[in-house]
Each structure stands twice: as C-alpha cells, then as structure tokens.
Amino acid sequence: MQALILRRVQGDFSGRARLEEVDAPSLEIPQDVLVRIEYAELSLEDHRVVTGQVPSRAPVILGRHGVGRVEDPGPRVDTDRLPPGTRVVLDTVVACPDIWPPEKQSLARSQFCPDCESGALEQCTRVRPGPVAGQSRDGTLAGRIVLPQGSLHVVPPELDSKVALLAPLLAHVQRALDAVGARPGLRLLVIGGTPLGLMTIIRARDMGLSVALTDPDVVRTEVGREFVERPAWALRVQSTRDNPADRLREDVFTLNKSLENSGFSVPCDAVIDALGTHGDRGLYLCRPGGRVAVVGRESPCGPPILRWQDLVAQGKSLLGIPSGKGHVAQALTTMSRGLPMLDKLSGTAIESTLLPDLGWTRLGVDPQTGSRESTSIDRVPVVFPHQ
Numbered sequence: 162m163q164a165l166i167l168r169r170v171q172g173d174f175s176g177r178a179r180l181e182e183v184d185a186p187s188l189e190i191p192q193d194v195l196v197r198i199e200y201a202e203l204s205l206e207d208h209r210v211v212t213g214q215v216p217s218r219a220p221v222i223l224g225r226h227g228v229g230r231v232e233d234p235g236p237r238v239d240t241d242r243l244p245p246g247t248r249v250v251l252d253t254v255v256a257c258p259d260i261w262p263p264e265k266q267s268l269a270r271s272q273f274c275p276d277c278e279s280g281a282l283e284q285c286t287r288v289r290p291g292p293v294a295g296q297s298r299d300g301t302l303a304g305r306i307v308l309p310q311g312s313l314h315v316v317p318p319e320l321d322s323k324v325a326l327l328a329p330l331l332a333h334v335q336r337a338l339d340a341v342g343a344r345p346g347l348r349l350l351v352i353g354g355t356p357l358g359l360m361t362i363i364r365a366r367d368m369g370l371s372v373a374l375t376d377p378d379v380v381r382t383e384v385g386r387e388f389v390e391r392p393a394w395a396l397r398v399q400s401t402r403d404n405p406a407d408r409l410r411e412d413v414f415t416l417n418k419s420l421e422n423s424g425f426s427v428p429c430d431a432v433i434d435a436l437g438t439h440g441d442r443g444l445y446l447c448r449p450g451g452r453v454a455v456v457g458r459e460s461p462c463g464p465p466i467l468r469w470q471d472l473v474a475q476g477k478s479l480l481g482i483p484s485g486k487g488h489v490a491q492a493l494t495t496m497s498r499g500l501p502m503l504d505k506l507s508g509t510a511i512e513s514t515l516l517p518d519l520g521w522t523r524l525g526v527d528p529q530t531g532s533r534e535s536t537s538i539d540r541v542p543v544v545f546p547h548q
C-alpha cells in the first residue's frame with residue numbers, strides 16, 4: 162500500500178516525509194479492524210509533527226483524520242455493527258475503552274486505566290502503540306489502517322465521505338462549546354478563522370449563539386466574513402504598540418469598540434481560541450465569570466500576558482480542549498441532520514500520488530524548507546485509490 166511516512170524528525174524538511182510503498186498493517190489484537198482508507202487528510206497538525214513541534218515516534222505514517230471502509234474485522238469485533246464494507250469515520254485518538262464496542266464500554270468501565278477512567282483519554286498508555294494516530298501510532302495517510310473497533314463510527318448513508326471527514330473537527334468544537342456553556346443567545350467570540358474556528362462558528366450559529374470572529378491574519382479574517390451573521394463581526398485587530406502588555410490592552414479595546422459599534426454587545430460571555438495563541442486576550446475580552454476554551458495548537462507567538470489576580474477576582478476560567486474524543490458519533494448525527502456551509506470547509510481533494518509536495522503547497526508550506534509562508538484555510542483531503 163501507499164503511505165506518507167515520516168522517517169526521521171531531524172534533517173531537512175523535504176527529506177522527512179515521503180510517499181512510499183509499504184506492507185499493509187496486519188491485525189494483531191482481536192478487537193481491532195483493518196480499514197481501507199477512502200479519504201484521509203493532510204493538515205497543519207502533520208506539519209507540526211514533521212517540524213517537531215508535536216512529539217512523535219518516527220518512523221510513523223502521518224495523518225490524523227480519515228474515512229474508510231471496514232475490510233477485515235478481527236475475531237472479537239461486533240460484525241453486526243461493523244460488517245465488511247461498512248463506511249466509517251475514524252476517531253484516531255485511541256484509548257483503552259476503544260477495544261470494546263460502544264454499547265459495552267460502560268459495562269467495562271472498571272477495566273479502564275486510571276487516565277481513561279478520569280476522562281483523560283488522550284493520556285492513555287495502555288493501548289499500544291500510543292494513543293494518537295499520525296503521531297505515536299500509524300496514521301490515516303495510507304491505503305489501510307488498523308484501529309480498535311470502538312474508534313470506528315458508522316457514517317450515515319446520506320452523508321458524503323468528504324463531509325464525514327469533518328466529524329472529528331465538529332466533535333472537537335462541540336466539546337469546546339459544551340465547556341463554555343453554549344446556549345441560545347450566548348455571545349461568543351471566536352479567535353482564529355482556521356477550519357476549527359470556522360467549524361465553531363457554523364455549529365455555534367446552528368445552536369443559536371451570537372458569534373463574532375477575530376483573527377490577526379487578514380486573509381482568514383476576509384474568509385471568515387462569510388460565516389458570521391454580519392460581516393462587521395469578523396475583524397482583524399493588530400496593535401502597533403511595542404510592549405506586549407500595551408498591545409494586548411489596545412487589541413482588546415479596539416476590538417470591543419468595533420464590535421459594539423456594529424451591534425455586537427460587549428464584553429462577550431465566552432471565547433473559543435481556535436489558534437491556541439490568544440487565550441490571554443480571550444480572558445481579557447470576556448465578561449467576569451466568562452469562560453475561555455482553547456482548541457487550536459499553533460506555535461505560541463510569545464509568553465502569555467496575564468494578571469492572575471484579574472482572573473481570580475473576576476472568576477474567569479481557561480480550559481484546554483485537546484480533541485473531539487467521545488463526541489464523534491454525536492457529531493455525525495448533527496451533520497446528517499444538515500449543517501449549513503459544511504461544504505465550504507470540506508476542501509478540494511488531491512490524489513495520494515501528489516503527496517507530499519502539492520499537499521504542503523496547498524497548506525501554504527514551502528515543500529523544500531518547511532516554512533509556512535502564507536495562511537490558508539485549506540485542509541487537504543487526500544483520495545487513496547481503491548486497490
């Protein structure tokens with residue numbers, strides 16, 4: 162099978178990840194399933210793995226998201242739910258509950274490791290190889306993948322595969338929305354017009370929230386205008402002050418003033434930071450008692466600026482949401498009910514044979530140096546040929 166393999170984390174960028182012909186993985190655990198990949202995705206998460214910003218074990222097959230079909234279920238897989246040929250979306254953060262079928266997971270709870278028992282599924286060390294596909298175990302950018310049966314979610318027939326590929330993204334966003342107490346009328350500020358940010362806006366508006374967007378990047382801000390209720394609620398704010406604390410204060414002041422002038426009442430109730438670099442701004446932007454959830458993982462642009470006294474005195478919360486683990490099935494249900502504008506996020510697919518160069522270029526990454534020179538919202542769905 163074809164696979165995009167990261168052989169080593171050291172060395173020049175162009176030599177690190179290559180499309181190679183390798184043997185397909187084999188089933189070793191009876192609750193595992195061999196899945197034939199239809200669509201995978203190259204994303205900035207893979208760029209972070211290749212550049213060493215996210216730890217990984219090399220050699221490793223890249224790719225965090227995928228949709229495929231059950232090819233070979235192991236002997237202890239529930240084949241009533243997952244007969245061969247079933248189309249599934251892959252939840253690639255693997256934890257020990259995943260070795261049981263979903264309906265039996267609650268019964269087996271006493272057998273979870275302490276991390277999974279406490280809900281910290283991403284830290285599970287019991288399922289080997291490690292928990293996250295594309296980083297510590299082989300990922301989706303390959304003709305085939307082996308995953309535990311509980312990590313596979315059946316795609317409703319009416320849902321297009323390329324849209325279903327977005328289910329883990331929606332699941333991640335849903336966890337963040339739940340964490341900030343999303344309800345109709347809540348005023349939410351989204352930081353970052355990335356795919357995670359735009360998905361947050363789509364789902365938040367669907368749930369009846371009032372949503373504004375800010376992004377330091379001009380291209381992403383322009384793209385975001387189409388997703389918010391009023392174009393004036395997507396704003397690029399970037400102060401010219403030198404001192405980071407002054408810059409933060411000016412950003413917060415300018416943004417709030419502009420939003421208020423266009424009819425969005427400030428301060429907002431909650432913030433979701435889809436960049437992962439602006440949690441401090443989020444805390445100053447939300448009202449006393451407000452909540453900030455961070456979902457993005459871009460490289461930090463500097464140390465956070467926080468007066469902890471303000472945080473304590475005003476009872477604000479800062480929450481990190483690592484993935485959509487546990488919410489993928491719900492996300493598929495939400496999607497099959499119909500969610501506007503999802504097609505705008507699904508992107509144009511490329512053939513696997515064009516990996517990795519064209520994929521990196523589409524992500525705004527220079528395939529030779531690995532530097533990210535332009536911003537883009539493009540995730541890159543990758544089609545694997547049926548073999």
Ligand SMILES: [Zn+2]
Nearest residue numbers: 257274277285
């Ligand atoms: Zn565990």
